[in-house]
Amino acid sequence: MTNLLIIGGSDAGISAGLRARELDSTVDVTLVVADSYPNYSICGIPFYLSGEVADWRNLAHRTAEEITATGINLLLNHTATTVNAINKSVQVVNQQGQEQWLTYDKLMIGTGAVSTQPRIKGLDIKGVFLLHSMDDTFAVHQYMTTHQPQRAVIVGGGYIGLEMADALTHQGISVTVVEHSPTVMKTVDPSLGQMIAEKLQQHSISVINSTEINTIELQGTELVVSGSNGFYRTTDMVLVAVGVKPLTDLAMSAGLKTGIRGAIQVSKKMETNVPDIYAAGDCTETWHRLLNEYVYLPLGTTAHKQGRIAGENAVGGNREFAGTLGTQVVKIFDLAVARTGLRDLEAQEARLNPVTVEFETWDHKVYYPGAKKLRILVTGDSQTGKLLGAQIAGHYQGEVAKRIDVFACALFHEMKVEDLSELDLSYTPPLSSPWDPVQMSAQAWVKYVNKSKF
Amino acid sequence: MTNLLIIGGSDAGISAGLRARELDSTVDVTLVVADSYPNYSICGIPFYLSGEVADWRNLAHRTAEEITATGINLLLNHTATTVNAINKSVQVVNQQGQEQWLTYDKLMIGTGAVSTQPRIKGLDIKGVFLLHSMDDTFAVHQYMTTHQPQRAVIVGGGYIGLEMADALTHQGISVTVVEHSPTVMKTVDPSLGQMIAEKLQQHSISVINSTEINTIELQGTELVVSGSNGFYRTTDMVLVAVGVKPLTDLAMSAGLKTGIRGAIQVSKKMETNVPDIYAAGDCTETWHRLLNEYVYLPLGTTAHKQGRIAGENAVGGNREFAGTLGTQVVKIFDLAVARTGLRDLEAQEARLNPVTVEFETWDHKVYYPGAKKLRILVTGDSQTGKLLGAQIAGHYQGEVAKRIDVFACALFHEMKVEDLSELDLSYTPPLSSPWDPVQMSAQAWVKYVNKSKF
Numbered sequence: 001m002t003n004l005l006i007i008g009g010s011d012a013g014i015s016a017g018l019r020a021r022e023l024d025s026t027v028d029v030t031l032v033v034a035d036s037y038p039n040y041s042i043c044g045i046p047f048y049l050s051g052e053v054a055d056w057r058n059l060a061h062r063t064a065e066e067i068t069a070t071g072i073n074l075l076l077n078h079t080a081t082t083v084n085a086i087n088k089s090v091q092v093v094n095q096q097g098q099e100q101w102l103t104y105d106k107l108m109i110g111t112g113a114v115s116t117q118p119r120i121k122g123l124d125i126k127g128v129f130l131l132h133s134m135d136d137t138f139a140v141h142q143y144m145t146t147h148q149p150q151r152a153v154i155v156g157g158g159y160i161g162l163e164m165a166d167a168l169t170h171q172g173i174s175v176t177v178v179e180h181s182p183t184v185m186k187t188v189d190p191s192l193g194q195m196i197a198e199k200l201q202q203h204s205i206s207v208i209n210s211t212e213i214n215t216i217e218l219q220g221t222e223l224v225v226s227g228s229n230g231f232y233r234t235t236d237m238v239l240v241a242v243g244v245k246p247l248t249d250l251a252m253s254a255g256l257k258t259g260i261r262g263a264i265q266v267s268k269k270m271e272t273n274v275p276d277i278y279a280a281g282d283c284t285e286t287w288h289r290l291l292n293e294y295v296y297l298p299l300g301t302t303a304h305k306q307g308r309i310a311g312e313n314a315v316g317g318n319r320e321f322a323g324t325l326g327t328q329v330v331k332i333f334d335l336a337v338a339r340t341g342l343r344d345l346e347a348q349e350a351r352l353n354p355v356t357v358e359f360e361t362w363d364h365k366v367y368y369p370g371a372k373k374l375r376i377l378v379t380g381d382s383q384t385g386k387l388l389g390a391q392i393a394g395h396y397q398g399e400v401a402k403r404i405d406v407f408a409c410a411l412f413h414e415m416k417v418e419d420l421s422e423l424d425l426s427y428t429p430p431l432s433s434p435w436d437p438v439q440m441s442a443q444a445w446v447k448y449v450n451k452s453k454f
Numbered sequence: 455m456t457n458l459l460i461i462g463g464s465d466a467g468i469s470a471g472l473r474a475r476e477l478d479s480t481v482d483v484t485l486v487v488a489d490s491y492p493n494y495s496i497c498g499i500p501f502y503l504s505g506e507v508a509d510w511r512n513l514a515h516r517t518a519e520e521i522t523a524t525g526i527n528l529l530l531n532h533t534a535t536t537v538n539a540i541n542k543s544v545q546v547v548n549q550q551g552q553e554q555w556l557t558y559d560k561l562m563i564g565t566g567a568v569s570t571q572p573r574i575k576g577l578d579i580k581g582v583f584l585l586h587s588m589d590d591t592f593a594v595h596q597y598m599t600t601h602q603p604q605r606a607v608i609v610g611g612g613y614i615g616l617e618m619a620d621a622l623t624h625q626g627i628s629v630t631v632v633e634h635s636p637t638v639m640k641t642v643d644p645s646l647g648q649m650i651a652e653k654l655q656q657h658s659i660s661v662i663n664s665t666e667i668n669t670i671e672l673q674g675t676e677l678v679v680s681g682s683n684g685f686y687r688t689t690d691m692v693l694v695a696v697g698v699k700p701l702t703d704l705a706m707s708a709g710l711k712t713g714i715r716g717a718i719q720v721s722k723k724m725e726t727n728v729p730d731i732y733a734a735g736d737c738t739e740t741w742h743r744l745l746n747e748y749v750y751l752p753l754g755t756t757a758h759k760q761g762r763i764a765g766e767n768a769v770g771g772n773r774e775f776a777g778t779l780g781t782q783v784v785k786i787f788d789l790a791v792a793r794t795g796l797r798d799l800e801a802q803e804a805r806l807n808p809v810t811v812e813f814e815t816w817d818h819k820v821y822y823p824g825a826k827k828l829r830i831l832v833t834g835d836s837q838t839g840k841l842l843g844a845q846i847a848g849h850y851q852g853e854v855a856k857r858i859d860v861f862a863c864a865l866f867h868e869m870k871v872e873d874l875s876e877l878d879l880s881y882t883p884p885l886s887s888p889w890d891p892v893q894m895s896a897q898a899w900v901k902y903v904n905k906s907k908f
Contacts, residue, residue: 011888022901044883047822058821061888289878301881304888308875322876329880338880367512368501401885402856405892408878409863421762422776424743424862426783426792427755429498431855434465434515434758438859447476 002027004314005090005102007080007250008110009033010042011300012281014062015307016108016314017072024315030073030102032080032092037134038064043300045137046160049144050167056137075102083107083254085274090250106276106314109251109264110307113244113282113298118155120240122216127223128238131160140239149173149236153225155213156241157184159330162196164239166332169203176206176233178213178225187328188339189377191358192393199335244298246283259285261296268320270310278314280306289323290342290388290411291350297324325389327408329401336396338404341389341411344379353383357448359441363398365429372398376441380417382449387417390441399431406438418446456481458768459544459556461534461704462564463487464496465754466735468516469761470562470768471526478769484527484556486534486546491588492518497754499591500614503598504621510591529556537561537708539728544704560730560768563705563718564761567698567736567752574609574694576670581677582692585614594693603627603690607679609667610695611638613784616650618693620786623657630660630687632667632679641782642793643831645812646847653789698752700737713739715750722774724764732768734760743777744796744842744865745804751778781862783855790850792858795843795865798833807837811902813895817852819883826852830895834871836903841871844895853885860892872900 004020004027006013017029031038037060044059053059068074075092081099082091089101115130117123123130127147129140143149152168154161157179165175177184177200183193184200184207197207213227222234246263248256257265257273264279266272268287272279281303285294302324309319329338347354356379362371372395379389390407392400410420420442427434435443458474458481460467471483485492491514498513507513522528529546535553536545543555569584571577577584581601583594597603606622608615611633619629631638631654637647638654638661651661667681676688700717702710711719711727718733720726722741726733735757739748756778763773783792801808810833816825826849833843844861846854864874874896881888889897 041819041821041883043881044819044821047883052823053821299881300888301878305875305878322873323878325878327878327880329882329885331882331884336885340878340880365495365498367495367498367507369506396885397851399853399856401880401882402853402860405877405879405890406856406859406863408880409860409867412877413863413867419776421759423859423866424755424759424777424779424781424794425859426781426794426855426862427497427753428783428785428855429495429501430785431783431790431850434754436859 002315003103003105004029004108005104005106006031006108006110007090008112008281009038009074010040010110010112010281011303012110012112012307012310013108014039014067015304016110016278016280016311018070019308019311020315021071023312023317025071027315029071030075031067032075032078032102034077034079035133035135036076038067038074038076040134042132045131046163046167048137049140049164050170052170056134080250081253083250083277085254085277088276104276106278108310108314109277109279109283110281110303111247111250111283114247115240116243116245118240118242120155120213120216123240125216125218125223127236128216128240130240131164132244143237144171147236151235152176152237152239153178153233153235154239154241156243157181157207158187158241158243159185159328160241161239162200162332163330164241165200165205169205174204176208176235178208178211178227178231180210180212182210184209185330185337188337188391189343192337192375192377192391195375195393196332196335196337199333203333244282246296248283251279251283260294263296265294269313269318270306270321271313278310280310287321287323289325297326299324299328301327325408325411327404329404331396334395335393336400337393338400339389339391340404340408341387342379343389343391347379347381347388352388353381354379354388355382355445355449357441357445359444361437361440363394363437364431365433368430374398374400374437376437378417378441378445380445380449385416385418387411387415387420403436403438417442456769457557457559458483458562459558459560460485460562460564461544462566462735463492463528464494464564464566464735465757466564466566466761466764467562468493468521469758470564470732470734470765472524473762473765474769475525477766477771479525481769483525484529485521486529486532486556488531488533489587489589490530492521492528492530494588496586499585500617500621502591503594503618504624506624510588534704535707537704537731539708539731542730558730560732562764562768563731563733563737564735564757565701565704565737568701569694570697570699572609572694572696574667574670577694579670579672579677581690582670582694584694585618586698597691598625601690605689606630606691606693607632607687607689608693608695610697611635611661612641612695612697613639613782614695615693616654616786617784618695619654619659623659628658630662630689632662632665632681632685634664634666636664638663639791642791642845643797646791646829646831646845649829649847650786650789650791653787657787698736700750702737705733705737714748717750719748723767723772724760724775725767732764734764741775741777743779751780753778753782755781779862779865781858783858785850788849789847790854791847792854793843793845794858794862795841796833797843797845801833801835801842806842807835808833808842809836809899809903811895811899813898815891815894817848817891818885819887822884828852828854828891830891832871832895832899834899834903839870839872841865841869841874857890857892871896
């Protein structure tokens with residue numbers, strides 16, 4: 001009987017445990033969770049803080065009871081501190097400081113990531129928050145309840161920063177977003193970043209670009225946030241959301257090799273360099289299907305896939321991770337912004353020959369009421385004709401998210417841009433056009449590339 | 455300079471003309487249209503009759519001016535009557551009965567389909583309508599305006615019949631739908647047909663299954679519709695929508711071979727058996743990508759693809775039609791029902807080894823407000839593990855249409871059901887789950903098949 005020990009109770013760890021139990025009901029799975037919140041949807045935190053999710057318990061993908069019902073042993077409020085890979089054991093310590101050693105046949109490390117702490121003075125002042133864990137969430141929630149902040153500054157205009165800008169606006173708080181890049185959401189092209197900025201401004205959010213925050217100070221009962229370009233703002237709370245970094249203290253103790261940004265190196269089977277130790281999720285490097293190399297790209301979807309594979313292989317499977325395409329979507333107010341694959345700049349860096357064509361159309365036949373405008377960027381290789389990536393922005397009811405998924409599926413299969421017209425996609429006037437916007441934008445790309453060749 | 459003559463101004467014909475002109479600006483394209491309405495969206499007719507589209511002119515995909523601006527010569531209100539393939543000419547006759555012969559280097563026949571006339575007595579009575587062309591549409595519209603019908607019977611519970619049931623209900627008319635099969639929308643599985651029936655009933659539509667209409671009679675100012683199982687209903691109007699058949703009189707005059715249901719036989723290049731004559735759209739057979747054989751499956755999306763290929767090949771191209779997957783979606787009130795690929799029964803008939811698993815989940819994380827329930831049927835081959843088809847029903851804002859397109863893209867690439875979990879699909883709590891419903895349903899299929907194997 002295999003004894004599978006899993007460190008980390010978020011996406012990767014839970015997925016590994018569930019998959020192992022699904023395939024082999026004899027496997028003994030123990031899941032060590034540092035807090036009391038296994039299998040929480042940390043992507044859902046902004047929607048709890050916005051008030052749209054009334055009870056934080058609803059953020060659990062599964063309850064502790066549901067997890068243990070699958071036969072997984074949960075060890076909550078225990079932090080794993082050391083791995084001894086020679087005698088295959090892990091030291092854990094509980095919140096009272098009591099230590100114990102757990103043995104394993106197979107170990108799966110899914111310790112995730114922690115918020116990056118930027119070099120800003122005053123991060124420890126009350127009212128200033130990083131946001132990643134459930135405990136962070138409770139701290140913010142309690143502060144909002146007790147202090148009733150009227151104003152907030154959000155440092156970082158990425159996914160979390162902007163979802164929190166939406167969330168706090170929803171709570172009636174006046175929000176300023178400060179981003180060090182020239183446009184917010186630097187993971188998409190500037191024209192889409194500009195659309196997002198306009199959407200934020202429509203909701204009275206102040207968007208400050210190209211600005212670094214240096215200092216947060218307490219002045220009386222107010223916080224003062226100052227930065228480059230003369231930025232100066234008094235506020236009632238500050239959220240810092242400038243990204244995450246892999247949490248690998250435990251991995252280091254086991255002698256696991258790390259690479260990009262300190263993330264654990266793994267094979268496609270999610271094996272580390274140490275026998276019988278797997279790793280998955282935000283603490284690991286991720287194989288990129290298009291770049292054909294490892295990157296650091298922590299995403300919940302990827303953590304689920306990698307964890308599932310680690311769990312399968314830990315019980316004798318032989319599955320490989322197919323690789324990420326970096327597919328992502330975010331909803332800010334009623335605007336959905338999605339991407340998959342490579343952007344033009346990323347493809348250039350990979351020494352491909354990208355051409356990007358921007359195209360605008362409606363999600364469905366415009367004669368039928370409620371048509372939403374979609375802006376679609378298609379990136380393809382001008383030499384091979386292959387699709388490299390796509391970005392879409394538009395009203396979330398314009399099926400932005402699943403249209404990017406059609407691109408993602410096409411990318412997965414290395415389709416040429418022109419061959420997207422061969423896909424048999426669904427059509428009815430209220431929901432699409434005889435050529436879906438995905439195909440119209442692909443045709444626009446082909447037309448542009450052919451014209452520029454002659 | 456090639457002279458391309460196209461007969462038919464709907465999806466296939468226009469697509470052929472546009473593509474030919476796009477690729478070769480020297481080609482002389484003449485498009486013969488039997489009525490005054492080139493490039494109309496006949497799929498949009500129900501939305502005009504519902505009142506949602508105020509002006510019928512908005513149903514045009516392109517105006518006549520936009521078409522001629524591409525360099526296509528439009529010959530409206532001319533019907534092609536005879537092809538002489540020896541001297542490469544086509545006789546056309548205008549509405550005054552004047553005949554002329556047009557010559558061609560390449561001929562493309564896109565004469566489409568006409569409504570099937572079932573064996574019902576009384577189809578010629580005033581107030582009884584077939585619905586396929588713009589002229590049919592005007593006749594219905596005028597009748598509705600002048601007679602203000604309060605009640606309607608719709609014969610046929612397929613796509614058009616149900617869209618019209620929705621449309622007439624929208625106009626305040628009390629609707630009865632009569633379908634000869636045991637459930638409406640027999641193109642999807644009965645459990646989804648049942649969902650549709652419930653949706654219709656919620657909107658006070660009377661749904662009568664397993665019933666054949668035999669007779670329509672005029673009694674005073676009322677129409678009396680009677681059929682099997684003692685069906686008897688007085689009404690103010692009757693719409694008959696029991697399918698279409700290919701319109702091939704012209705093709706027959708040219709000596710074109712026809713096959714299934716009398717549709718024109720074509721190669722994957724959309725060539726007919728007569729040199730220099732292409733055919734595309736609802737008047738032709740359609741290559742089915744999964745069945746590996748020809749079928750008769752008239753769809754606007756397919757007509758666009760086939761026409762585009764015919765137009766490309768007519769000016770020297772060498773493109774082949776990749777085949778249909780039968781992808782379709784319909785919206786009835788707020789319910790979208792979509793399918794792609796083969797249903798269980800169809801796969802059985804094709805001597806495959808289908809297993810179908812029905813799965814229910816939410817379109818997005820249920821903790822975020824507004825989650826919509828999706829019912830998904832996944833059909834896969836138990837021997838090869840390959841995906842064969844999928845059906846989805848749910849609220850149209852649950853991205854039903856584009857989720858079926860993810861399945862369609864997976865089918866196009868002959869994916870195994872279990873490999874759908876490898877797809878890197880987009881996720882944010884308001885729009886999906888870390889495993890998209892597409893993937894959850896695929897995992898449910900795999901789990902079911904593996905269990906039943908042991």
